[in-house]
């Protein structure tokens with residue numbers, strides 16, 4: 001029997017999940033105008049597939065319009081049909097972006113970066129994940145044996161990612177049990193998040209096809225390290241000239257980049273509910289896990305919320321082109337579109353407020369008293385999703401960065417996720433996220 005090839009029109013939603021509706025591939029051109037129908041309350045489906053309180057109820061209609069630039073066809077050339085999906089924007093039926101469309105929210109943030117500072121962003125997401133079907137000796141940190149245990153996976157992933165136009169960069173056995181890391185080359189603006197969303201799907205699809213199981217859960221085992229999503233960013237002016245690096249600037253940061261970093265760190269406690277939005281995210285964001293527990297700037301320090309990445313003098317790439325900052329307080333429970341939008345808005349706010357460049361930290365901040373931290377303008381980040389959500393929902397500046405009503409719907413979504421986990425043990429909560437992501 002012949003299969004009718006279907007393409008999934010997809011969105012990356014508040015749960016950081018890819019959801020969508022499929023249509024026949026033959027109808028692609030028509031669907032670029034008509035889209036597929038979408039239901040407002042879908043945005044309240046949590047990562048556990050329970051529906052959080054929805055202000056929309058059973059009412060309303062939206063359209064998800066595919067963006068042809070994100071069409072992906074993954075053909076493993078085995079007995080299964082090719083996987084086809086395309087990301088898009090959720091619009092109201094009058095064509096205006098819907099307030100809860102994560103991709104439209106990122107577009108608005110990028111526009112603000114351009115309007116306020118004349119800057120364009122070059123960036124790339126770095127992802128860590130764990131195999132759920134691999135334990136034991138092949139798990140050694142950074143080992144060749146660990147790499148070989150997933151060579152088949154890595155080589156297949158690189159092939160499909162390259163075919164998808166992603167520029168796969170490195171693949172390695174990370175430190176944690178059965179943990180791996182994959183990096184991809186940088187791209188501009190909206191494509192940074194498109195590529196992150198596509199990469200996550202490709203990892204999951206490749207694992208499925210090879211009979212393996214991968215999870216991006218922020219923290220699988222509280223006794224181990226977490227799975228981070230690190231977002232690398234640099235800026236170009238309107239002519240495409242890199243402006244992040246200044247040999248004479250504070251920590252070699254150019255002026256707009258320094259203010260951007262200051263804004264991200266000032267508002268970090270209030271955007272964490274977006275960039276690290278699961279319950280287990282807050283166990284990952286504790287000292288000595290090489291994640292981020294404070295709103296600090298690190299000069300080549302891996303326990304920093306924002307790290308200035310090294311520039312190699314022997315590279316064939318010029319310093320100004322290599323130089324980038326890395327946001328480390330994020331994970332894959334967040335939609336890449338929302339996480340990047342929140343970071344950009346916080347950074348642009350820093351530019352608007354003309355904030356001074358923060359000092360970089362070099363020491364173990366967990367040894368400092370709250371008074372010492374305070375004296376240096378540092379703070380311990382929120383230690384639970386509830387706390388992060390309270391900071392987010394109470395902040396009127398942050399609420400204004402997003403469309404009217406977004407903050408309320410997002411907060412209700414996360415409260416629904418919390419309610420689902422009420423009365424569960426830590427082990428049960430970890431398990432639930434491991435399955436969800």
Ligand code: GLU
Pocket residue numbers: 128225226227228229284289290291302328
């Ligand atoms: N696994 C660490 C995290 O949760 C990051 C380790 C590293 O790549 O520096 O972010």
Ligand code: MG
Pocket residue numbers: 128174181
């Ligand atoms: Mg890593």
